[in-house]
Amino acid sequence: MTVNVGVIGAGMIGTDHMRRLDRVVSGARVAAVTDIDPARAAEAAAGVGARALATDAEVVAAPEVDAVLVASWGPAHAASVLAAVAAGKPVLCEKPLATTAEDCRRIMEAERAHGSRLVQVGFMRRYDTGYRAMKALIDEGAIGAPLMAHCAHRNPTVPEAYHSEMATKDTAIHEIDTLRWLLGEELATAQIIRPRRTSKRFAHLVDPQLLLFETESGARIDLEVFVNCQYGYDIRCEVVGEDGAVRLPEPREAVLHAAGRSGSSVPQDWKRRFGAAFDAEVQAWADAVAAGRIEGPSAWDGYAAAMVGDAAVRSLETGEVVPTKVEERPDFYA
Structure with a gap:
C-alpha cells in the first residue's frame, strides 16, 4: 500500500x-x-x-x-x-x-x-539513535534510579522575530518531551532563571535561559537554552542515576589533526544534526498508517508538553517555581 x-x-x-x-x-x-x-x-x-x-x-x-x-x-x-x-x-x-x-x-x-x-x-528526538540508546540503558536499569539530568540546547543565532517565550514553546519543547520519555514520568514543576544576558542578541530577548524541572518522583533537571551561542547547533543531555550516568553521544564527525590543533566541525542547524531522526520518524509514521495503527508520540504527549511549557512561561516573568498541573494520563493513551 x-x-x-x-x-x-x-x-x-x-x-x-x-x-x-x-x-x-x-x-x-x-x-x-x-x-x-x-x-x-x-x-x-x-x-x-x-x-x-x-x-x-x-x-x-x-x-x-x-x-x-x-x-x-x-x-x-x-x-x-x-x-x-x-x-x-x-x-x-x-x-x-x-x-x-x-x-x-x-x-x-x-x-x-x-x-x-x-x-x-x-517529537522526532525519540527516533534519534543516540537518544534511543540512552532510553534503552535507562529502562534496563543500567544507571539505577535516575536522580538528575543536565541538558543544553544551543543555536548559533535566531531571527529578530524570535521572542523570549519561544525559548520554551519552540526550543525547549523538544527537551521537555524527551525528558518525559527518557525518565518515564511527568514533570511536576517548572522554573526559569535568567543568567546574565549575552550582548549578541536582540534587545527584546532574554537569552540565555536556565530552565529547572522536578519530576513526580523528585528527580531534578536543569536545561540551558542559549539561542545566540554563535558557534553552532549544540544539543547535550546527560542522565545521572544511583549506579551510573549515561550521556548523549556526539554526532560522528571526522577528526582533523592539523596546524597544531585537533578537532571536528559543529553542526550549524537541525537538518544536519537530526536529519536521520526525521527520516526514521516519517518512515515509522507511514508504516503505521499503512498498518492501521498509530504508535508514535501521542496527542497526550503534545498536551503534557504544552502544560509544562505554559508553567515555564509563567515562571519566566516571576522566577518562581510553578506547578505544571499535568493530569493523570488517560487509559486511552496508555
Missing part, C-alpha cells in the same frame, strides 16, 4: 518533509499541498508531482489523501489537526501540537470520540 499524504505548510520544514516523502521514505508519496502562499504551494507541489490546493480543508477532504502531515505555523495546527480527526484521517503534526493546552485538550477529546488514535506529534 502506498500512503498518499496531504501536506499542510510548504515552508522550511514542510518542504523538507516533502523531499523526504518523495526521495527517502518508502511506501508513501505527496498527493496534495497547501500553503498560506499559493505560489509557494504550487512550486512545492510541482517539485514532487502533487496537486496544489487552496486551503487546509481542501487537502483534508481530498479523496486522494489518505493521511495528513501538518507543517504550518504553530497557531494554525489545532484547526488542521481537528479537521483531519473529524475526517477520520491519520495526522502527523509538527511540534507544537497546539499553542495552548486547551486546544491540545480539544484534540484529545475529538480523538477519543473517534475511538482510536489518529494523531502523532513530531
Whole structure:
C-alpha cells in the first residue's frame, strides 16, 4: 500500500518533509499541498508531482489523501489537526501540537470520540539513535534510579522575530518531551532563571535561559537554552542515576589533526544534526498508517508538553517555581 499524504505548510520544514516523502521514505508519496502562499504551494507541489490546493480543508477532504502531515505555523495546527480527526484521517503534526493546552485538550477529546488514535506529534528526538540508546540503558536499569539530568540546547543565532517565550514553546519543547520519555514520568514543576544576558542578541530577548524541572518522583533537571551561542547547533543531555550516568553521544564527525590543533566541525542547524531522526520518524509514521495503527508520540504527549511549557512561561516573568498541573494520563493513551 502506498500512503498518499496531504501536506499542510510548504515552508522550511514542510518542504523538507516533502523531499523526504518523495526521495527517502518508502511506501508513501505527496498527493496534495497547501500553503498560506499559493505560489509557494504550487512550486512545492510541482517539485514532487502533487496537486496544489487552496486551503487546509481542501487537502483534508481530498479523496486522494489518505493521511495528513501538518507543517504550518504553530497557531494554525489545532484547526488542521481537528479537521483531519473529524475526517477520520491519520495526522502527523509538527511540534507544537497546539499553542495552548486547551486546544491540545480539544484534540484529545475529538480523538477519543473517534475511538482510536489518529494523531502523532513530531517529537522526532525519540527516533534519534543516540537518544534511543540512552532510553534503552535507562529502562534496563543500567544507571539505577535516575536522580538528575543536565541538558543544553544551543543555536548559533535566531531571527529578530524570535521572542523570549519561544525559548520554551519552540526550543525547549523538544527537551521537555524527551525528558518525559527518557525518565518515564511527568514533570511536576517548572522554573526559569535568567543568567546574565549575552550582548549578541536582540534587545527584546532574554537569552540565555536556565530552565529547572522536578519530576513526580523528585528527580531534578536543569536545561540551558542559549539561542545566540554563535558557534553552532549544540544539543547535550546527560542522565545521572544511583549506579551510573549515561550521556548523549556526539554526532560522528571526522577528526582533523592539523596546524597544531585537533578537532571536528559543529553542526550549524537541525537538518544536519537530526536529519536521520526525521527520516526514521516519517518512515515509522507511514508504516503505521499503512498498518492501521498509530504508535508514535501521542496527542497526550503534545498536551503534557504544552502544560509544562505554559508553567515555564509563567515562571519566566516571576522566577518562581510553578506547578505544571499535568493530569493523570488517560487509559486511552496508555
